[in-house]
Amino acid sequence: MDVLSAPTSIEELQDRLLDLADSLPKRLRQCADYVAANPDRVAVSTVAEMAAGAGVKPSAFMRFCQVLGFSGFSQMQRLFRESYSQNWPDYTTRLEKLRESGADSPSALLAEFIEAGRLSLENLAKTIDPRALDAAIKAISEAQLVHIVGLRRAFSVAAYLAYAFEKMNVPTMLHDAVGKLDSRHAFREGDVIIAITFAPYTAETVDLAHAARRAGARIVAITDSLTSPLRQLTPLVLTVSEADFGAFRSLSATLSLAVALVVAVGAAEREVKK
Amino acid sequence: MDVLSAPTSIEELQDRLLDLADSLPKRLRQCADYVAANPDRVAVSTVAEMAAGAGVKPSAFMRFCQVLGFSGFSQMQRLFRESYSQNWPDYTTRLEKLRESGADSPSALLAEFIEAGRLSLENLAKTIDPRALDAAIKAISEAQLVHIVGLRRAFSVAAYLAYAFEKMNVPTMLHDAVGKLDSRHAFREGDVIIAITFAPYTAETVDLAHAARRAGARIVAITDSLTSPLRQLTPLVLTVSEADFGAFRSLSATLSLAVALVVAVGAAEREVKK
DNA sequence: CGTTAGATGGAAAATATGTTCCATTTTCGA
DNA sequence: TCGAAAATGGAACATATTTTCCATCTAACG
Structure with missing residues (x-):
């Protein structure tokens, strides 16, 4: 042999x-x-x-x-x-090694972030619950007005959602906290709020979600992990866990989810209007 | 317990x-x-x-x-x-399953966007020019103040950059065009402006870039394709071409580039301070 | 039918892995 | 600020699992 x-x-x-x-x-x-x-x-x-x-x-x-x-x-x-289980169990270890070996040339860093993004996307494909997604889309497309709340790290996702919904002619309000003004009295029954936050969870976002709930609005949460405080507020939770790099988190998966959400809602609304 | x-x-x-x-x-x-x-x-x-x-x-x-x-x-x-035993399938199988769930079912859409994101990332890895990246990082880390300009679609990237630079203690100004106020007189010699725009190019962004140039600031452009109007303004161009699906463009690659940029600048500044 | 090369199963040795225990550190309340 | 209680990390110990080795068996061939 x-x-x-x-x-x-x-x-x-x-x-x-x-x-x-x-x-x-x-x-x-x-x-x-x-x-x-x-x-x-x-x-x-x-x-x-x-x-x-x-x-x-x-x-x-x-x-x-x-x-x-x-x-x-x-x-x-x-x-x-x-x-x-695609090889990201030792992802943190790999990054540490990269650091130690001094190979932190910008291109090497970029390669790592690209890899992190790729893994996040694959992981999203593996873990997304299609029923949760369907339910979230149904809720959003029935909404009078869609509020979008995401601050700090999540703000870029919120901004993108607002942009994309706008393009799809879905009535939207982006809570951007400009001037520390919050618009918590804008929530109405029949509205939906998309709340986005990742660990460490932003208190303002969670607050606003509470306010929305008291006003009788439905909440769609985009968050990570089972321990998110948003989970207690709503059954409509879309879970995305991103690979992170120290303090920085790739947002690839979250944004892909966001755009899918928007397009699906757009399609659903067209259905309704027919 | x-x-x-x-x-x-x-x-x-x-x-x-x-x-x-x-x-x-x-x-x-x-x-x-x-x-x-x-x-x-x-x-x-x-x-x-x-x-x-x-x-x-x-x-x-x-x-x-x-x-x-x-x-x-x-x-x-x-x-x-x-x-x-129910055997969570691997990425490819899982993606197919998502796609099979009906032509424009939410899951199928998500699968497409995930795939688009992945392609974009792979493409970025292949096409990025390490020298351009190095040059951009050098310029940014020498800056007195980093201006970030990106509107509409690109705003979410701009917001993320602003967030991440802030976390890295890099002095940053996000031009958000709130109230249609633009801050074109904030540009100074010694500043760097990161301008982000994709086809169809946002006029305001290009305008601001011109203003910055007149004021003697250096410009780092994050844009797509060779025909971008930013290309005439600066040699520091980072090209990202995203795969798109329908009218929507994934931002996965752009965001990975953004975060790599920030971390590399953070590292470079620490070097300088030593 | 006897011989031999190869295949087989069992048991012992080596290794990896899981688990417990306890000294040290941290946290929290008085 | 101090002391008690809880949490933590490290090392020792126990167990499970892998791996090797060899005596025995089987089948093929002269």
Whole structure:
């Protein structure tokens, strides 16, 4: 048997599985079949479990991994684990390393932020709850007036929403806190307020959301994580968790969500008018 | 703290997380946030990895599991591994699923915008000119005062820049055109103005850039394409071309560029002060 | 039918991982 | 400001899991 280098992707592994399957002795063949049929189990099982599933002894499964070119089961498992949860668990660590290695040339920084944005987008695709999205859009398109509240970090999202809704002819009010004026008395029953805030949550935004609720307006929250204070105010929560870089957070995912929201509301309103 | 029985489903666990989050000490709170934001990691990570992700020591994470009612990490992980069968698909599969949910369903729209954002980011990585970036950063970090001008679509980028520079202690003035007041007489020699505009180019932004030039300020342009009117005003041009979907343009790439710019300037200024 | 190369299973060794305990630090209230 | 209670981090300990090794078994070939 040749000394093969380990596959570097699941696809590569599957190819190799196909190549080898015929030339494999009985027990190893069983392993191959089992892995091919249950690739999802590999990431979360022990050798013992995999072996039992394939109907072989652990040591046989071990040999199977080695025949595929891995040093052992652990290495093979790593492949499956990484492809399952895209590699941003150690994202913070990576940034620290980057810092230490002094490679903070602007281009390297940019590359990191690009990567952070990409991961955030992928994560959004994986975690968005389509029903929550539908519900939020329904609420917004039924609104008399859409209030948009997002301050500090979230202000740029709020500004973009205001711009885009305007372009879609959706009546909108951007609460920009200019001159420390807040417009909390503008909320009416039948209005919807889109409140955007991320940890550390801006008190004014949460305040305004409370005020809106007292006035009988519905609230759509765009926020991160389960522990957001907005979560207690409304069932309409869109969760976006962005990869952050120290104090700075990519807003790629949030903005993509924002624009999707606007376009969908625009489409929904056209429907209604027909 | 009550002796609680272990949650038997992920939903139950999330509820409990919400209940407890506020009453948890700092480190355990970090664990809660991390788990809430990355539930998919739990199935495939070790305590050490989870702890590192949450920024705590393994023993703290351990205590966190126990506070939730589990005997330890292993028991909690078992819960996540069992529910793993529904197999959260990878990014590509998931995106297809979102798209399949009907031509202009919200989820399908979101999928398109996510994809557009990703393309923009990739494109930015490929096309950015590192020398232009370096030059822009040098100019900005030498500035007495950084003016930021971006209106309409570009306003959200401008707002983000203003926020981020502020956090970095870089003296900044955001030209927001509130009340149609423009502050064209604020430009001074030694200042830098960051002008942001995309086709169709906003006249006010270009105007202000001209005014800044007359006043002897340097201009850094963030714009698209070769035909931008800002290109005649300054050699310091950062080009970002965003993929668009329908009438709407993703801002993912522009914002990543913006944040990289800010952090690099922050780093450069610290250098200077040393 | 005997020999041999290869395959197999079991058990021991090595390693990784989870868990507990306790000294030190921090926080909070008197 | 001090003292008590809680929280924290580190290290020791316990357990689980992986990996290796080798005696035994099986099948193929002369």
